[in-house]
Amino acid sequence: MGVLNRLLLMVYSLLFLMLSAMGVGLFVSAEWGQQGLLAGWLDRIYRDTGVRWFVLAVSIMVLVYSLRMLRLSLENKKEEPGVDRLTEIGHIRISLKTLESLTVKRARGIKGIRTITARVRQDSDHTSVGVGLKLVVDGDTPIQTLSEELQQSIKTHLEEIAGVDVSQISVYIADTVQSDRSPIRVE
Incomplete structure (x- = not known):
């Protein structure tokens, strides 16, 4: 209003x-x-x-x-937070929840991740977003390699699909879970 x-x-x-x-x-x-x-x-x-x-x-x-x-x-009514883009034709607003869904969808495609939660926040200048990830990974994939691959993949995905600038992606590894496969015995 x-x-x-x-x-x-x-x-x-x-x-x-x-x-x-x-x-x-x-x-x-x-x-x-x-x-x-x-x-x-x-x-x-x-x-x-x-x-x-x-x-x-x-x-x-x-x-x-x-x-x-x-x-x-x-009352001070707040709009649902989102990222605004102005195009030649009109205005586009992408909610932070949509960006979180895109992030989780992309991360599930990376081998070695068991569970993931994502949190997307607007930066103070409102020109880019920051992403926070909380992961449970399998114990078989090197964590450093997995984290770097995840960061690059999500950054590229969000910038291509949603057209938003990603300034930072923080990864928090909450736990590791060993694979469900049982060892094979050779006799």
């Missing part, structure tokens, strides 16, 4: 908050028999008990709605 719309919504909410508070105050004032500046006019409106209860009900509904609208106007 634009800044102008939020400002208008806030002014509207404050206005109706004051009007509904005045309605509730006038009802209480009329109920206690106090005479105010508009006593004659209000006397005609509040003479009928049904009208008084109706005015109270409407005032309470407007009060509740106004408080809700005021809260909504003051």
Whole structure:
């Protein structure tokens, strides 16, 4: 929502908050028999008990709605994080979740990786992304070779498929799991 719309919504909410508070105050004032500046006019409106209860009900509904609208106007809504690209034809936004899915899909194709979780974050300058990987690998593939191959493969994949710049890929090896194959005995 634009800044102008939020400002208008806030002014509207404050206005109706004051009007509904005045309605509730006038009802209480009329109920206690106090005479105010508009006593004659209000006397005609509040003479009928049904009208008084109706005015109270409407005032309470407007009060509740106004408080809700005021809260909504003051909330800072955040967009879902993503990477923006402007093309000749229009605007493209790729969510970070999509980039994480692409990363995991690419990593599963590399031999030696058992499980992987990926986390993609925008860099502070919003021109590139950083990728964090947490892996469980088999114990058979050299970890250094596996990590470098994974980093290069993911960097190339994200830059080609999504068109985003990858500034950093951090790899955390959480555990190793030995292969399920049993040793072959030759006698």
